[in-house]
Amino acid sequence: MNSRVSRAWRGIAGGSATVAAGVLLASLLVWLSPGYGIDEREADPTLSDATLARLGADRGRGPLTVPRRMLHGDFGYSPALQAPVGSLIAERGPATLHSLSGGLAMAWTGAAIGVLLGLWLAPRARLLPDLLAAVLLAVPAALVSAAAFLAGAPVSAAIALALFPRLYLFARNILCSMESQPHVLHARAHGVSGRGIFQHALVRPALPELAALAAASVRMALGAVIPAEAICDSPGLGQLAWKATLGRDLALLAPLTLLMTGITVFANMLSGISAGGRTR
Amino acid sequence: MKKFRLLLLMPVFFVALLAAAPRGGELRLCLRGEPKSLDPLMVTDEPSEVVRYLTSGILLRRNRRTQQLEPELASAWKVGNAGKRITFHLRPDVRFSDGTPFDAADVEYTLRRLADPGLASPAGEIFRTAARIQRFERPNPLEISLEFASPVSALEDLFDEAPLLSSRSPIKEKAVLGPFRLAHYRRGVSLRLERNPNYWKVDSAGARLPYLDAILLEIQLNRDIELTRFRRGELQLISNLDADSFDRLRRQAPGEAVDAGASLESEMLWFNQSPAAPIAEYRKAWFRSRAFRRAISEAISRKDIVRLVFRGLAVEAAGPFSPAAKFWYNPRLAPPRQDTESARKRLAAAGFRRREDRLLDAGGHAVEFSLITNSGNRNRARIAALLQEDLAKLGIKVNVAALDFPALIERLNHTHDYEACLLSLSGIDLDPNDQMNVWLSSSSHHPWNPRQAKPATPWEADIDRLMKQQAASYDPQERKRAVDRLQEIVYEQAPVIYLVHPYALMAVGASVRGTEPSALKPRLLWNAERLYLERPVAGKQ
Numbered sequence: 001m002n003s004r005v006s007r008a009w010r011g012i013a014g015g016s017a018t019v020a021a022g023v024l025l026a027s028l029l030v031w032l033s034p035g036y037g038i039d040e041r042e043a044d045p046t047l048s049d050a051t052l053a054r055l056g057a058d059r060g061r062g063p064l065t066v067p068r069r070m071l072h073g074d075f076g077y078s079p080a081l082q083a084p085v086g087s088l089i090a091e092r093g094p095a096t097l098h099s100l101s102g103g104l105a106m107a108w109t110g111a112a113i114g115v116l117l118g119l120w121l122a123p124r125a126r127l128l129p130d131l132l133a134a135v136l137l138a139v140p141a142a143l144v145s146a147a148a149f150l151a152g153a154p155v156s157a158a159i160a161l162a163l164f165p166r167l168y169l170f171a172r173n174i175l176c177s178m179e180s181q182p183h184v185l186h187a188r189a190h191g192v193s194g195r196g197i198f199q200h201a202l203v204r205p206a207l208p209e210l211a212a213l214a215a216a217s218v219r220m221a222l223g224a225v226i227p228a229e230a231i232c233d234s235p236g237l238g239q240l241a242w243k244a245t246l247g248r249d250l251a252l253l254a255p256l257t258l259l260m261t262g263i264t265v266f267a268n269m270l271s272g273i274s275a276g277g278r279t280r
Numbered sequence: 281m282k283k284f285r286l287l288l289l290m291p292v293f294f295v296a297l298l299a300a301a302p303r304g305g306e307l308r309l310c311l312r313g314e315p316k317s318l319d320p321l322m323v324t325d326e327p328s329e330v331v332r333y334l335t336s337g338i339l340l341r342r343n344r345r346t347q348q349l350e351p352e353l354a355s356a357w358k359v360g361n362a363g364k365r366i367t368f369h370l371r372p373d374v375r376f377s378d379g380t381p382f383d384a385a386d387v388e389y390t391l392r393r394l395a396d397p398g399l400a401s402p403a404g405e406i407f408r409t410a411a412r413i414q415r416f417e418r419p420n421p422l423e424i425s426l427e428f429a430s431p432v433s434a435l436e437d438l439f440d441e442a443p444l445l446s447s448r449s450p451i452k453e454k455a456v457l458g459p460f461r462l463a464h465y466r467r468g469v470s471l472r473l474e475r476n477p478n479y480w481k482v483d484s485a486g487a488r489l490p491y492l493d494a495i496l497l498e499i500q501l502n503r504d505i506e507l508t509r510f511r512r513g514e515l516q517l518i519s520n521l522d523a524d525s526f527d528r529l530r531r532q533a534p535g536e537a538v539d540a541g542a543s544l545e546s547e548m549l550w551f552n553q554s555p556a557a558p559i560a561e562y563r564k565a566w567f568r569s570r571a572f573r574r575a576i577s578e579a580i581s582r583k584d585i586v587r588l589v590f591r592g593l594a595v596e597a598a599g600p601f602s603p604a605a606k607f608w609y610n611p612r613l614a615p616p617r618q619d620t621e622s623a624r625k626r627l628a629a630a631g632f633r634r635r636e637d638r639l640l641d642a643g644g645h646a647v648e649f650s651l652i653t654n655s656g657n658r659n660r661a662r663i664a665a666l667l668q669e670d671l672a673k674l675g676i677k678v679n680v681a682a683l684d685f686p687a688l689i690e691r692l693n694h695t696h697d698y699e700a701c702l703l704s705l706s707g708i709d710l711d712p713n714d715q716m717n718v719w720l721s722s723s724s725h726h727p728w729n730p731r732q733a734k735p736a737t738p739w740e741a742d743i744d745r746l747m748k749q750q751a752a753s754y755d756p757q758e759r760k761r762a763v764d765r766l767q768e769i770v771y772e773q774a775p776v777i778y779l780v781h782p783y784a785l786m787a788v789g790a791s792v793r794g795t796e797p798s799a800l801k802p803r804l805l806w807n808a809e810r811l812y813l814e815r816p817v818a819g820k821q
Contacts, residue, residue: 033687034683034684034686034687034690035683035684035685035686035687035688035689035690036686037686038686038687038689038690038693038694040325040685040686040689041316041324041325042689042693043685043689043692043693044324044402045705045708045714045715045717045718045725046402046405046708046709046714046717047324047402047405047717048405048409048717048723049723049724050397050400051400051402051405054397054400078467080314081314081467081468082314082316082317082467083467088467088468091466091467092468149505149508150508152512231502231505233500233502233505233509235466235468235469239468240468243314243468243501246501248686
C-alpha cells in the first residue's frame with residue numbers, strides 16, 4: 001500500500017514537471033517558428049502603414065509571457081479567435097468529451113468482442129479481428145478520420161477505429177499470455193470448463209493490466225482526437241488545437257497543451273499505478 | 281355590391297400573393313476563416329467583409345453584374361464642383377434593426393468615425409488620405425452634402441464600402457441597416473445571421489426582403505471538406521472554388537458549377553530589387569536588369585499554366601487589370617507569348633552567355649535563384665514547377681521554397697530575404713485607387729522595392745506620377761488614360777511579371793434561386809436579400 005502511495009506521489013511530481021516542460025516547450029517552439037507574431041493584415045495592399053501601425057500589428061510576445069500569465073490563473077485571450085481562452089475551452093470541451101467517451105466505448109466493445117471470439121468461443125474466429133486490427137493499424141489515424149468523414153460517420157467512430165486495433169491487440173496479448181500459464185494448462189487438462197478458466201484464470205489475474213490499458217486508452221484517444229476532429233470538422237478541443245497551431249495562436253496553444261499534457265500525464269499515472277509495475 | 285366584394289377580396293389576394301413569394305429557409309455556406317472583427321468599421325479580412333456586407337447598409341451599391349452604381353439608402357445623389365462635392369438624398373422611413381430611425385445625422389456620424397485617425401478604421405482609410413471631408417451640410421434630415429478638400433476620383437465608389445452606423449441606437453454598431461443581423465456567433469464554428477425585420481427593401485411585388493430567414497456561415501478552412509459537404513447538400517453555396525474542385529463538380533453536377541469568367545485576381549511573379557535585401561550584389565544586378573526580367577517573362581508559357589494548372593479556367597495575363605475590370609482593362613496589351621529564342625537573344629544582348637546547359641552572367645556566375653511562394657496552394661506549386669521547366673530551357677535553375685503565410689510576409693515585408701516571389705494579388709476592388717499602395721514607390725506594399733525615399737528609376741517616378749494623377753482627377757477618361765499608360769510601363773519594364781487571371785469559380789446548390797454570380801466580391805452574396813431556397817431548410821436556433 002505504502003509503495004503505491006509513494007508511487008502515486010512520484011507520479012504527481014513527475015507529471016507536474018512534464019506538464020510544465022510541455023507548456024514551455026510548446027511556447028518556445030511556436031515563438032521560434034518563422035513568421036511568429038506577423039499580422040497577416042500586413043499583406044493587405046489596401047491598408048497603409050499608418051493604419052497597420054494603429055491597428056497594432058504586434059510583433060509577438062516573448063515565449064514566457066503566456067506560461068507566466070497561466071501561473072497566475074489567467075488563460076488569456078485568443079488573438080486568432082478573438083475570445084477568452086477559458087470560454088473557448090469551456091464551449092468546446094463537451095463536444096470532445098462526447099466524442100472521446102463514445103469512441104472509447106465503441107473501441108472497447110469492439111476489442112472485447114474480438115477477444116471473446118478468439119479466446120472463449122472459437123480460437124479460429126480470431127482470424128477476423130486479427131485481420132481487421134492489422135489493417136486498421138497500418139492505416140494512419142488521419143486517413144481513418146477522412147474515411148469516417150466521407151462515410152458521414154461521427155467523430156467517435158473515427159476515434160474508435162483508430163483505437164480498436166491497439167486495444168484489441170494489447171488485450172488479446174495479455175489474455176493469451178495468461179492462457180499459456182502452467183496453471184491454466186493444468187486446469188484444462190483436468191477438464192475445467194472454458195468459461196471457468198476464462199473468468200478465474202484469465203480475466204481476474206489480468207485485471208490490473210487491463211485497467212492500465214484502460215487508462216492508456218484515454219491517452220491514445222486524446223492522440224486521435226486532434227486529427228479526427230480537424231478532419232471530421234467537429235467543433236471540439238482537437239479542432240481548436242489544430243486551428244491554434246495553424247494560426248500560431250500561442251495564447252490558445254499553451255493552455256491547450258497544458259490541458260492535453262495534464263490529461264495524458266494523469267492517464268499514464270493511473271496506468272502505471274494500476275499495472276503495479278507490470279505493464280508491458 | 282360586386283365592387284364591394286372585390287374590395288373585400290383584395291386584401292385576401294394580397295396576402296395570397298405574399299404567401300406565394302419565395303420566403304423562408306436558412307442558407308448555409310462556409311467562411312474560409314475566422315472573422316477578425318465584427319465592428320463594420322474595423323473590417324480588414326474577407327470573412328469579416330462578408331459579414332459586414334450582409335449586415336450593413338450603404339448609401340450606394342455597385343451592381344456586381346453591370347458594374348454600374350445603384351441607389352441604396354441614398355435614393356438619389358449628385359456630384360458637383362468637379363468632384364469636390366456630393367449630395368445625397370436619403371430614403372424616408374428607414375429604421376435600423378433595433379427600430380432606431382435613420383437619417384442624415386447617422387451618415388455624418390459614420391463618416392466622422394471613418395475619418396477619425398484615432399480609430400484608424402481600415403474602411404475609412406480613403407477618408408483620412410485622398411478624400412478628406414472639409415464640411416458637412418444637413419439642410420434637412422433626409423439630405424446631406426459633403427465638401428471635400430480636393431477632387432476625389434471615383435467619389436461615389438467610396439460609399440459602396442462605407443457601412444452606416446446609428447448615432448443614437450443604444451446597441452451602437454449592433455444596430456444595422458443591412459438585410460440580416462447577427463443572431464449567434466460561436467467562435468471558430470459558425471455565425472448565424474437572421475433576417476433584419478426592419479430592412480427597408482421590397483421586391484417588385486411589394487414583398488419585404490430578404491426572402492431568407494437566416495444565413496448560417498460556418499467557419500471552415502479545408503476546401504475539400506467544404507466541397508464534400510456541398511455535395512451532400514449540407515451547404516448550398518461555395519463562393520470560391522479552385523479549378524480542380526470546379527472541374528470535379530462540373531463532371532458530377534454540371535448544373536451546380538458556376539463560372540463567372542475572369543476574376544480580378546492575378547497570379548504574378550517578381551524579383552527582389554530592394555537595396556536592403558541580404559542577397560549577393562551580382563544577383564541584384566540581374567533582377568534590376570530590364571532585359572533579364574523581360575527574358576524571364578518571354579520564356580514562360582502562360583498558355584501551359586492556363587491549360588495544365590487551371591484546366592483552361594483562367595486567362596493569360598498581360599498586366600494588373602483583368603478583363604473583369606471592364607473599364608480599366610487595357611486590351612491593347614497582349615499577354616507575352618512564350619518565345620524562348622527571343623528570350624535567349626535578350627539575355628545575350630545583356631551580357632549573359634550559355635555554357636553547356638547553364639546560363640552565366642558577365643561575371644561568370646551561374647544564373648540560379650530561389651522562388652518563394654505560400655505553402656498549401658496546389659495551383660501555385662504547379663505554376664512554380666512549370667516555371668522551373670520553362671526557365672531550365674534558358675539554362676536558369678530555379679529552387680522553389682513554399683513557406684507558410686506569416687513566414688512569407690516576414691520575408692517580404694521585414695527581412696527582404698528572398699530572391700523572387702510567386703504570389704497572387706487578391707482582395708482588391710475594381711478601382712485603380714485600390715492598388716495605390718502597390719504602385720507608389722514609397723509604399724511598404726510596393727512589391728519589388730518597397731519604401732523608397734525617392735523613386736529609384738525614372739519609370740518608377742512615372743508610375744508614381746500617373747497613380748497620383750489618376751487619383752486626383754474626377755474625369756473617368758483622364759483617369760483611364762493615366763491607368764492605361766501605367767499598364768504599358770509595367771508591361772515594358774516587367775517589374776512584376778503577370779501570369780494569369782484565374783476565373784471566378786463557384787458552386788450553387790440546386791435549391792438556391794436568385795443568384796447573380798459575379799467575378800467581383802462578394803461573388804454570390806452581393807444580392808443576398810433576393811436569394812431564396814426552393815426547398816427551404818429549417819434553421820436550427
